[in-house]
Amino acid sequence: MISSYTVGIYPRSEDLIEATRKNVKNLSSLYLKEKKEYVTLQKKAGLGYICDPLVDWDDIYRPFSKLKSANLEALNRVYETNMFYRKISFGDSFKDAGNIIKSNLNISLLPANRSVCMVEPYTFAESHTSSKYKTREDFIISLAKMLRKEADTLAKSGFDLIQLLGPSIAYNPKVNFEVVKKGLEIITKGLKAKTILHLYFGDISKKLESLLDLPISGLGLDATSTPISSIKRHSFSGKLLAVGIIDSYNTKLEDSDEAIAQLNDMFLQTRPNEIYVTTNFDLQYLPKYFAVKKIFRLGQIARGVKIA
Amino acid sequence: MHKYFPTQEIGSLKKPSWLLNIVKDPGISHEDKAKARNDAALLNIRTLEDIGLDIIYDGEVRRVEMYEEPVRHIKGFEFAGRVRSWDNKYYRKARVIRDVAYQSNFHATEFKFIKENSKHRIKVPVTGAYTLADWSFDEFYKSKSDFVIALAKKVVRPLIKDLVKAGARLIQIDEPAATTHPAEMDIFRESVNESVKGINAKFVIHACFSGNDYSVLAPQMPEIKAKQYTLEFANRDSWNLGVSDRERKGYHVLKLFKEYGFKGEIGIGVTDVHNDRIEPPRLVRDRIIYSAKALGDPSKIxxxxDCGLRTRTRSVAFEKLKAMVEGTKMARMAMSA
Structure with a gap:
């Protein structure tokens, strides 16, 4: 058996969708009720790490719009999906950051084995704007410093595992790995939590050597966009490896036997220090009924993998 | 119809609230609901005619929306539930679980009604195969290409054939997803060509801007069997008057279409559908004049x-269309001066 967890935002139930559309008075209690249900469900599925399902977040960046220097702007497409997020323009600095993510979680619902996600600085900077910084690199470094404060707060709050979401690193054909490295170093150096960089929306086969060089505890890959065969050629010795074997972009349920066989073979060849299976990205791309099935399938697959 | 710069809408308008109240009321009979839909369609038709558009439809007033409406009528799909578009906006997303099949002309009633009630030129919007596939979950086909081409051959082509048999001469294939996956442009091209194969009508493609400024579409355009593209330009353009490259930055890509050898027509979006501000007619005029020069032939404009106006209130939508018609008149005058 290996460990497991989900990545990102969960889908809202039909009732909660209606409630948010109507902006009902007891919305916050409905959010809490649904969060409790999802936490119970993750436990029942036997996942190794339990996450806040973030059903009250409008997108993965939205809590940062509460910063004093932030302004919400136009809608922007999430890579090549049919989902959109609101761009944020940042003015001055991020002095008031440090508790943004934590204050938007319901930590009391979570057990000790808890995980949380945040967007890494390269992806964050590509998705938003700032008039203050002359170069993209300056913006990335400043964001990294802000995210470090957030990461420290989360680590102090008992989050052993911090998922760093880096879809831009996977999606863009050309990536400035020097800048990515600088940003990640600011976040991870001396941090009292494991950090796994999740890479989805693009094939990372050709970037693996650069990725394995990054100052993070491990890599999380999306098995639908990066062929597992390309991963097997690399050694993950000294690193953690999280495989996004559950596809959050299709309702079709994964065949557990097939997935377990693939993973056993992969882990045997890559020899990572620790192994996880995960969703490839946010379950919110599915309706709740299918997301629930996939969470249980994730647990089932994790239990089936045998490390030699 | 005017020789230069014929005016048209793209498709959807916000439904009147009285219609929604009637349609949702379980106490109202099907006959009365059908009558209400006819009244709403007639209201839209007359309003668009009175505004002065050359080419019209009914504001898609009978359709749920452009994805859910066709999927309801195609065999092989089942609705999976709602999926977020953004914030608290959701759409019902379907999954394909067996081979798709066409059942009947699901736009027959609306088309017949418009044909009987307007002497204007009619442009029928039809959701394209690529978008239908891209916005669905696929649990059946081996590849995206197989899914898209099955929809093109087995659903969209027979639908268009039936519409043409019923008298349609101008079909707009709506493909908002067309350029969202740059690596799949060959699938998109093949899907359109398969959808229109062997059918004698004029075809228009409507594609939304997906962040790549149509640069991935331009090389495909000469190879796609469509006479016209209706595209978004206004939402990236400045609001300053003028006909130079500096003011008309939203329309530069027209030159790229010409460079790639596209010889057809372009329906230029001169109205931003995501903004309540009404475009001044002089701004519309300048956008048209710039576009005519950039494409090199005013008869092809x-x-x-930019897109359907259903995200605006009806009053804002109609004011925007009035300004568009007024600005077009000014552009025609400028061209003939």
Whole structure:
């Protein structure tokens, strides 16, 4: 058996969708009720790490719009999906950051084995704007410093595992790995939590050597966009490896036997220090009924993998 | 119809609230609901005619929306539930679980009604195969290409054939997803060509801007069997008057279409559908004049909003269309001066 967890935002139930559309008075209690249900469900599925399902977040960046220097702007497409997020323009600095993510979680619902996600600085900077910084690199470094404060707060709050979401690193054909490295170093150096960089929306086969060089505890890959065969050629010795074997972009349920066989073979060849299976990205791309099935399938697959 | 710059809408308008109240009321009979839909369609038709558009439809007033409406009528799909578009906006997303099949002309009633009630030229919007596939979950086909081409051959082509048999001469294939996956442009091209194969009608493609400024579409355009593209330009353009490259930055890509050898028509979006501000007619005029020069042939320019206006209130939508018609008149005068 290996460990497991989900990545990102969960889908809202039909009732909660209606409630948010109507902006009902007891919305916050409905959010809490649904969060409790999802936490119970993750436990029942036997996942190794339990996450806040973030059903009250409008997108993965939205809590940062509460910063004093932030302004919400136009809608922007999430890579090549049919989902959109609101761009944020940042003015001055991020002095008031440090508790943004934590204050938007319901930590009391979570057990000790808890995980949380945040967007890494390269992806964050590509998705938003700032008039203050002359170069993209300056913006990335400043964001990294802000995210470090957030990461420290989360680590102090008992989050052993911090998922760093880096879809831009996977999606863009050309990536400035020097800048990515600088940003990640600011976040991870001396941090009292494991950090796994999740890479989805693009094939990372050709970037693996650069990725394995990054100052993070491990890599999380999306098995639908990066062929597992390309991963097997690399050694993950000294690193953690999280495989996004559950596809959050299709309702079709994964065949557990097939997935377990693939993973056993992969882990045997890559020899990572620790192994996880995960969703490839946010379950919110599915309706709740299918997301629930996939969470249980994730647990089932994790239990089936045998490390030699 | 005008020789230069015929005006048209793209498709959807916000439904009148009285219609929604009637349609949702379980106490109202099917006959009365059908009558209400006819009344709403007639209201839209007359309003668009009175505004002065050359080419019209009914504001898609009978359709749920452009994805859910066709999927309801195609065999092989089942609705999976709602999936977020953004914030608290959701759409019902379907999954394909067996081979798709066409059942009947699901736009027959609306088309017949418009044909009987307007002497204007009619442009029928039809959701394209690529978008239908891209916005669905696929649990059946081996590849995206197989899914898209099955929809093109087995659903969209027979639908268009039936519409043409019923008298349609101008079909707009709506493909908002067309350029969202740059690596799949060959699938998109093949899907359109398969959808229109062997059918004698004029075809228009409507594609939304997906962040790549149509640069991935331009090389495909000469190879796609469509006479016209209706595209978004206004939402990236400045609001300053003028006909130079500096003011008309939203329309530069027209030159790229010409460079790639596209010889057809472009329906230029001159109205931003995500903004309540009404475009001054002089701004519309300048956008048209710039576009005519950029494409090199004014007879190939049609004028329309960027996209369907259903996200605006009806009054804002109609004011925007009036300004568009007024600005087009000014552009025609400028061209003939």
């Amino acid at each position: 049609y004028v329309n909003p």
